[in-house]
Amino acid sequence: MxxxxxxxxxxxxxxxxxxxxxxxxxxxxxxxxxxxxxxxxAGNQRIQCTGVPCIATGNDDLVFERIGNGKQDRIILRGGDDQVRANAYGNDRDVIRGTSGFDLIYVDDGDTRDRIFGGKGRDKCFVDARAEAVAGCSRIIVQ
Ligand SMILES: [Ca+2]
Ligand SMILES: [Ca+2]
Ligand SMILES: [Ca+2]
Structure with a gap:
């Protein structure tokens, strides 16, 4: 029992x-x-990068570089009208690759090491120096 x-x-x-x-x-x-x-x-999908490379979706993404200074990010867009915020942390070399779409790409983080390859589409690039906008930026805004 x-x-x-x-x-x-x-x-x-x-x-x-x-x-x-x-x-x-x-x-x-x-x-x-x-x-x-x-x-x-659709629209404004928020992506906080945690790894390299950081690959967006084909939607309209809002992409943030990894948190912390001195972290080299590689952000690859996949279409859609994206916004890339790689300007929160400096002392890094962030590489942004765009494709089609009207993207807003911010690398004005206080250093001049970042590189933007906008790809097709009309991209607006916010940079510390024109050298950061390597290709594909239809408008370059030096902050
Ligand atoms: Ca970074
Ligand atoms: Ca940065
Ligand atoms: Ca920069």
């Missing part, structure tokens, strides 16, 4: 663990679903 009680307690514990696992799965599935929704949602 006592053994049965122990076994049922074990079963209850296992079920509790199982329920926890299911709950965790639900959590990750929810995240994926949210991601799917935000990918479908």
């Amino acid at each position: 006592r053994r049965i009680v122990v076994v049922s307690a074990l079963v209850a514990a296992l079920m509790a663990l199982g329920a926890g696992a299911v709950f965790a799965q639900d959590g990750s599935a929810g995240t994926t679903k949210e991601d799917g929704v935000s990918v479908i949602k």
Whole structure:
């Protein structure tokens, strides 16, 4: 009789663990679903870069360079009208590659080491020096 009680307690514990696992799965599935929704949602998808390269989506992205000074970012755009903010942190060499679309690219972070390759499309580039706008900028604004 006592053994049965122990076994049922074990079963209850296992079920509790199982329920926890299911709950965790639900959590990750929810995240994926949210991601799917935000990918479908057009316009102003916010991307905080955490790695190199940092690749945007084909939507209208708002892309931020990695957090911290001295981090060389490589940001690759994939179409859409994007905005790249690589001007929050300096002492770095951020390389931005655009494609089609009307992009706003900011590398006016106080250093003159960044490089913009705007690609096709009409890009507006905010730089510390004209040398930072290597190609593809239809308008260059030296800050
Ligand atoms: Ca950077
Ligand atoms: Ca920067
Ligand atoms: Ca710069």
